[in-house]
Amino acid sequence: xxxxxxxxxxxxxxxxxxxxxxxxxxxxxxxxxxxxxxxxxxxxxxxxxxxxxxxxxxxxxxxxxxxxxxxxxxxxxxxxxxxxxxxxxxxxxxxxxxxxxxxxxxxxxxxxxxxxxxxxxxxxxxxxxxxxxxxxxxxxxxxxxxxxxxxxxxxxxxxxxxxxxxxxxxxxxxxxxxxxxxxxxxxxxxxxxxxxxxxxxxxxxxxxxxxxxxxxxxxxxxxxxxxxxxxxxxxxxxxxxxxxxxxxxxxxxxxxxxxxxxxxxxxxxxxxxxxxxxxxxxxxxxxxxxxxxxxxxxxxxxxxxxxxxxxxxxxxxxxxxxxxxxxxxxxxxxxxxxxxxxxxxxxxxxxxxxxxxxxxxxxxxxxxxxxxxxxxxxxxxxxxxxxxxxxxxxxxxxxxxxxxxxxxxxxxxxxxxxxxxxxxxxxxxxxxxxxxxxxxxxxxxxx
Numbered sequence: 001x002x003x004x005x006x007x008x009x010x011x012x013x014x015x016x017x018x019x020x021x022x023x024x025x026x027x028x029x030x031x032x033x034x035x036x037x038x039x040x041x042x043x044x045x046x047x048x049x050x051x052x053x054x055x056x057x058x059x060x061x062x063x064x065x066x067x068x069x070x071x072x073x074x075x076x077x078x079x080x081x082x083x084x085x086x087x088x089x090x091x092x093x094x095x096x097x098x099x100x101x102x103x104x105x106x107x108x109x110x111x112x113x114x115x116x117x118x119x120x121x122x123x124x125x126x127x128x129x130x131x132x133x134x135x136x137x138x139x140x141x142x143x144x145x146x147x148x149x150x151x152x153x154x155x156x157x158x159x160x161x162x163x164x165x166x167x168x169x170x171x172x173x174x175x176x177x178x179x180x181x182x183x184x185x186x187x188x189x190x191x192x193x194x195x196x197x198x199x200x201x202x203x204x205x206x207x208x209x210x211x212x213x214x215x216x217x218x219x220x221x222x223x224x225x226x227x228x229x230x231x232x233x234x235x236x237x238x239x240x241x242x243x244x245x246x247x248x249x250x251x252x253x254x255x256x257x258x259x260x261x262x263x264x265x266x267x268x269x270x271x272x273x274x275x276x277x278x279x280x281x282x283x284x285x286x287x288x289x290x291x292x293x294x295x296x297x298x299x300x301x302x303x304x305x306x307x308x309x310x311x312x313x314x315x316x317x318x319x320x321x322x323x324x325x326x327x328x329x330x331x332x333x334x335x336x337x338x339x340x341x342x343x344x345x346x347x348x349x350x351x352x353x354x355x356x357x358x359x360x361x362x363x364x365x366x367x368x369x370x371x372x373x374x375x376x377x378x379x380x381x382x383x384x385x386x387x388x389x390x391x392x393x394x395x396x397x398x399x400x401x402x403x404x405x406x407x408x409x410x411x412x413x414x415x416x417x418x419x420x421x422x423x424x425x426x427x428x429x430x431x432x433x434x435x436x437x438x439x440x441x442x443x444x445x446x447x
Contacts, residue, residue, distance in 0.1 A: 007039040033423035037168025045171035079374040086367035091342025116426040123430025133391040144207040148238035151190035155241040190241040201247035204239035340364035355410030
């Protein structure tokens, strides 16, 4: 009952905020998407962003209709729209093959992949100044601190943290929390607010990436640098407590991204950042890891994940064509390789773990091609804009690195469609595209 009251109260506050300022409604949306609890309605779990996103879209349309202002569009949205069309076509042509269709389930699933387009549209059509963009990045940094502590508390088996997790951050169809509590007695693999240790691992990789980039970019006061280093250190420990190969392998990807795309421009700052970061991580590690390692399950699981990565077998349980979890999915993809099965569920096909196999199953090589074409367009746009000195340059640098990182982790999880994370990624893309379209419109480049 408490969770329901909190959820409704937070939604009402969001509606009031959006009436006063649609821009700050979008800011509230990002905060809520990342940290607000889940509302259970019977056996259905409703997340805040699912409802609030539609409300903001309605408000934007109403505002544009009343004021007669134009809507802004970008070719990136058109490319993503082609991917959506492919999914719809694949769904319609495979319904007769399977002989059944759950319309409500299809609409819910489609809304999940439609929302990135809505989020980009929302953040593309509202004016943002430099100060607002700074606040968006800083709120991600600040929120990482309690989320990391929350995750560490789960792994330590702190009672109040487990209770909050069960009340506000679990869903009927995601079972990791319940399975861990049943088998071990604690949430030893920290799920945070993401209901899955793998999703939580992806979040901490993004938090590390952002904090590290801001520190190297510089221009902050001593207290701000302290917060950034604290956020970075806690993100590292939080990621370790997920006991996920996604995080451990993703650390190598993060390091590679920084060496390739940050080191050439900020060599001295990079070396200073690397030295201080290592000291902070070691310090926090000495304070927390020994306590976690008192659990044989934690120590054994961490050692197991490291050995999987070192031996090159990290993906074997999932991708092995004869024994892996995706064996049935491979067969389904081979049956319909061009357009896939759409939103229909074929018996024996497992489609929740990998971005690329999921895209192939849902939309075949055509849909996968459209989606990768969209990401390629985002990367090329961000590449051209990421070296400018203003905040839009910083936003596009972050979009560039986030895109490559999510492509990498997409081998083992949902990537760009990860629970809660997707709202932030597609919002950043919308904000990154925002400035160019307004400048073009101002100078007569758009009709």
